[in-house]
Amino acid sequence: MIKLAIDLLGSDLGEEELIEGVKSFLKDHDDIILHLFGNEELLKKHFNTDKIVIHNVSKFVPMEVGALQFLRMKDTSMYQAISSTMELELDGVVSAGSTGGFLTGATLIIKNIPGVHRAGFCAPFLTLKEGKQVAILDIGASNINTPEDLLCFGRLGNVYAKKMWNIEKPSVYLLNNGVEKGKGPDEVKNAYTLFEQCENINFKGNIEAREVMSGEADVVVTSGFPGNIYLKASEGMAKNMSLLLNNAFRHSLMTKISYLLVRKQIKRMKEIMNYKKVGGALTLGLNKVVVKAHGNSDAYSFYHAIDLAYRMASVKMTEAIKKEFE
């Protein structure tokens, strides 16, 4: 039985949207107990099953919150969801609320697994190989990272790819501004040497940002700041191109007819690039499964965020990481 805490407040599209995601998820899964943190009255209208435990909370953490501010917000749904994960010995926690608040709370309350000196915020990203993902970390939990942090991220990503994707020896790369050894800032250069010396990792060297999605890499390691830039640059370009494409098809009657003829293939293309299927990002290296759903999660996206946490708990990700860092 997988037990998850689900924070339902503070997302862009609101509680009702997330509730729909929870409902769909419940339909598809039996071996689960979900602790929902939100409006009891509303939740009681939607749920009447022993797979759901309702925790009544009305306050939420605002999107922009400082670490100290967050720690004073003990009566919010996010704080409650995180702390209950520890107190009630649940397997993990999911939230679509403030990323800053969630990362702070998860780090300070759930805490790093012993031996993990830096947890990594990781985005499973889609690739051109249909169905294949690549794990990129860190994508912004840290601003600056040491070579040792980067090695730690690589070990975490390595376990993730092994367990989630059943890859025996995941291909691990360092994100850099060139493929040759000796490229990049000092922390990347020094991390390169650490990776070369690490026997448990199938280290393949540097990778440039334009090749991350090619499907060659299983894990791409980066400091948090460039990782965040990578993620948002890719998202931005994908969004811009979709926008231009929609405009192209909306131009005239002729182009609208054209769309009808190619619609199925365009949908397939958008499905390959559909980041909502990924559900969100996750923190690797903490004592529980921690999944951050997109702030603008709709029901579909939130379903997949819960599913991500569910699958991580099912493969015993936390235990596997504990073993790696023993």
Next chain:
Amino acid sequence: MIKLAIDLLGSDLGEEELIEGVKSFLKDHDDIILHLFGNEELLKKHFNTDKIVIHNVSKFVPMEVGALQFLRMKDTSMYQAISSTMELELDGVVSAGSTGGFLTGATLIIKNIPGVHRAGFCAPFLTLKEGKQVAILDIGASNINTPEDLLCFGRLGNVYAKKMWNIEKPSVYLLNNGVEKGKGPDEVKNAYTLFEQCENINFKGNIEAREVMSGEADVVVTSGFPGNIYLKASEGMAKNMSLLLNNAFRHSLMTKISYLLVRKQIKRMKEIMNYKKVGGALTLGLNKVVVKAHGNSDAYSFYHAIDLAYRMASVKMTEAIKKEFE
């Protein structure tokens, strides 16, 4: 009369491809003298005009070259083109060869304008507003930058946007992982304060990577490493989406017919995103106009790289930057 040195060797598609670009450019421009560095015999076949000066060189700089290596390669087309720009008092230099070699050579031979303590490698990038570009710098000449470097990049970009795009008060932003003041690594935080104190710059605060192309920003300032990641992530995603789109239209007879109906609009969309029109990247802050054409430049792209150098020389970019840093 604008005088430019053109390095014709060492690009991916070869000398003949670049020659076609030079020929088209010559057709469209009268007030120009181009010093071509390449195979004399070949060049004589193509050119018979007093607008062309041929410099016979057969050796070229390989794509991957170290700084020290480059400095020993005095008999190459790139070295000759760069040093001739100084010796013959030309206005600038264009190359589609090794980026590393070119940046090294330009920095060490052409040298910074007095007062510019760090020249910036700048990509004019396309935006969603048709015809509008945004200048991003640095995109990888440096690995690490100080807050003072970032301010210097901002001042350089500011002059560029004013002169090239006739914008009275260009909007200057810092690339960061959030829009609020206080976000990001120390160098970005400290640069924020420096920009706030700089009266000559219309500083608009932080911008996230996904908004860079929205058309709001005229200049986006970043350290070289995340700048390089930004550029290549965007390129990568654009390329991947184009690939998927082409596959969608090639799927069946029906989708091929669909393409015929929407072709004009798709071409317009690709035209908006056509980075070849930009021609390449440029270094701001050196004593001459320095344009790096894409390594895989075709004739069209190389035409636009020469055009970029030509327009920068025409608006007296170097003089304007000298004045700014007096």
